[in-house]
Amino acid sequence: MIHALILMRFCLLGVFGDTEEVKISVMEGESVTLHTDLTHIQTDLEIEWRFEKIRIARIKRSVNIDPTYDNETEIFRENLKMNNQTGDLTITHITSQHSGLYKLNIFTGNKQKVKSFSLTAYAPLPTPVITSDVSHCSSSKCVLLCSVMNVRDVTLSWHNGSRTHSSINVSEQKSISLPLEVEYQDTNTYSCVINNPISNQTKPFCLADLCRPCSDVTHSCGTVEASMRLVVTAVMGVAAVAAVIVLSYDIRSRRDELKRKSHTSPTTTSIEE
CATH class of the missing domain: 2.60.40.10 (Immunoglobulins)
Structure with a gap:
């Protein structure tokens, strides 16, 4: 009986020892589970999760079998799920706002175990x-x-x-x-x-x-520039030819009009006489 008590005390001291810290890295949009390392929650246990000193979830087995959520921060909303058998905390649809320090407190009687999780969420990487x-x-x-x-x-x-x-x-x-x-x-x-x-x-x-080499780049640029000049010159030439044609047509039309008037004028005078 004495040996059993000593063994039980040793186990409790092993479970409820110094503070642990776990570093976790996760991609934004994914989910992560923070583990209590418990297989089941005994009747006298109380499990509490905090994010940056704010309590976000808890199970007090002597009061309720289901967890309660204290969503004092809007960044979680429906992103939290606490396992009512082990106390593990799952965070879904992670964003950069979820990066920070999470603290697990396990209370039993006058003993307390503290475990910390430093979570960092990374954005998907672009292609260079x-x-x-x-x-x-x-x-x-x-x-x-x-x-x-x-x-x-x-x-x-x-x-x-x-x-x-x-x-x-x-x-x-x-x-x-x-x-x-x-x-x-x-x-x-x-x-x-x-x-x-x-x-x-x-x-x-x-x-x-x-x-x-720079000479190739310069040559390439010079070739493009020369081609552009040729195109501009050709366009201007076509425009000039078109202007000459239009002007010639206009002069010819005026000349024909004057000839018609000169032929019509004497005939009209003889009739009036």
Whole structure:
């Protein structure tokens, strides 16, 4: 009997020991369950969940078998579901507003167990966009820009094969670009990667498609400009020819009209005499 009491006391001390903290990362729109590690709720247990010091759910088995929800914050509404057998708390349709500290309190008699969950919700990652920065074009090198719009808590990096060439971190919401300077004859394989702790997006590309010597770019632009000049000249020529035709027709019409009048005038005079 004494051994049984000692064993029970040891178990209780093991369960209701120091505060634990669990870090959880989840994608926005998904669901997550915070576990109490209990198999069932005994009659003398009270389980309480808090978010940033605000109580959001509770079960007091001696009073009610079903959980009660204290939705003092509008961000949860119908996003909470507490298991009435284990006390586990499920949060559905997670957004960035659900990021924060969740605290589990388990009370039994004069003992208390505290367990904390640090939850971080991450937005889906966009695919990086790679462009050529022609303003920094030279005869031997070109500069590429890898860009993403409206991101936070991410790392944007250039990779040369499996090696990270350069990177930039951003914690607050903003748009960022990361440059990469390469030789035109470079045969390495590059890619741009955006990632956070739970996901990543990789954008591969062909170096030859984006990097061309400045002379080629200038020549291409000069060819386009020359073509435009030819088109404009041709249009102006057609317009000039059309104007000459219209003017010639107008002069001919006036001349014919004068001839008709000159023939009609003498005939009319002889009749009157």
